[in-house]
Amino acid sequence: MAILDERKEIYEEIKKEILNCQACELWQYRKNAVPGEGNLFATLMFVGEAPGEQEDLQGRPFVGQAGKLLDSLIGSLGLSRKEVFITNVVKCRPPGNRDPLPAEILACNPFLVGQIGLICPKIICTLGRHALHTLVDPTRTISQVHGSRIAKDGIVFFPTFHPAAALYHDSMHQLLVEDFQILRRLLKEI
Ligand code: URA
Numbered sequence: 001m002a003i004l005d006e007r008k009e010i011y012e013e014i015k016k017e018i019l020n021c022q023a024c025e026l027w028q029y030r031k032n033a034v035p036g037e038g039n040l041f042a043t044l045m046f047v048g049e050a051p052g053e054q055e056d057l058q059g060r061p062f063v064g065q066a067g068k069l070l071d072s073l074i075g076s077l078g079l080s081r082k083e084v085f086i087t088n089v090v091k092c093r094p095p096g097n098r099d100p101l102p103a104e105i106l107a108c109n110p111f112l113v114g115q116i117g118l119i120c121p122k123i124i125c126t127l128g129r130h131a132l133h134t135l136v137d138p139t140r141t142i143s144q145v146h147g148s149r150i151a152k153d154g155i156v157f158f159p160t161f162h163p164a165a166a167l168y169h170d171s172m173h174q175l176l177v178e179d180f181q182i183l184r185r186l187l188k189e190i
Contacts, residue, residue: 007040007118014114018091024107026092032059036087036115044077044187045085045121046070047112047131049162050100056093061086066164069173070127073163073180077187085119087112089134105134116155122190124155125183128162147179149186156190158183 018035021027034051037060046062054064062070074081090100090108100108112134116124126132129142136150136157150157160180166173 004041010118011040011115014111014118018111021091021108021111024092024101024104026090026094026104029095030092031056033091034059034061034088034093035091035111036061036085038081038085039083040085040119042083042085042119043122043190044079044083045087045116045119045124046074046127047124047135048086048088048127049130050088050090051093052097052164053093061088062163065167066162069163069167073176076177076180077184085115085121087115089130100130105130109134122156123183123186124157126157126159128165132159146175147182156186158186 015035019033021033027033034055038045048062048066051061052064052066054067055061061067070086071081074084089112090104091111092108094100094104124135126135132140132142132145136152136159137145140159142159142161145159146161148159150159158179160183161172161176163176166176
């Protein structure tokens with residue numbers, strides 16, 4: 001079987017498990033689980049926090065206001081959404097957009113680990129503190145590490161702010177744009 005077909009097939013299995021998952025309480029509230037989407041051979045993966053209202057309605061990641069900003073930031077890398085892979089730490093929307101609970105993050109973690117293991121991105125850009133704490137280091141804050149590269153398990157992690165936070169804070173928006181300029185250079189090196 002060609003690698004492309006095999007990867008697609010394994011991905012479809014992961015996706016099916018996510019869509020049917022009842023490992024934490026969140027399945028009771030969801031309209032749609034949001035597995036993620038994009039290129040299964042992507043060099044660059046984005047990991048956000050959890051689906052919001054629009055994502056829950058459409059079953060797709062980052063399709064609301066924060067998603068529009070993320071699209072334009074991806075464009076600033078000279079890339080399109082189809083060329084990268086986008087997912088979240090938690091695949092179902094927490095009610096009222098509250099923060100995901102530690103138990104929910106833990107229950108969902110095998111899916112994220114499976115997606116990373118299958119796609120093998122060279123760079124993972126973590127968006128916001130939940131992705132940073134889950135994938136890289138629970139002891140660091142975004143302000144401390146944003147815009148830096150952190151090598152771990154053969155992957156380069158690049159933490160930055162969450163686009164939703166940047167929508168409300170101009171200074172954070174500016175830092176996010178600057179981080180993407182660094183990320184653009186990093187992509188050329190790798
Ligand atoms: N915020 C996230 O963290 N993920 C989404 O998919 C949408 C908004």
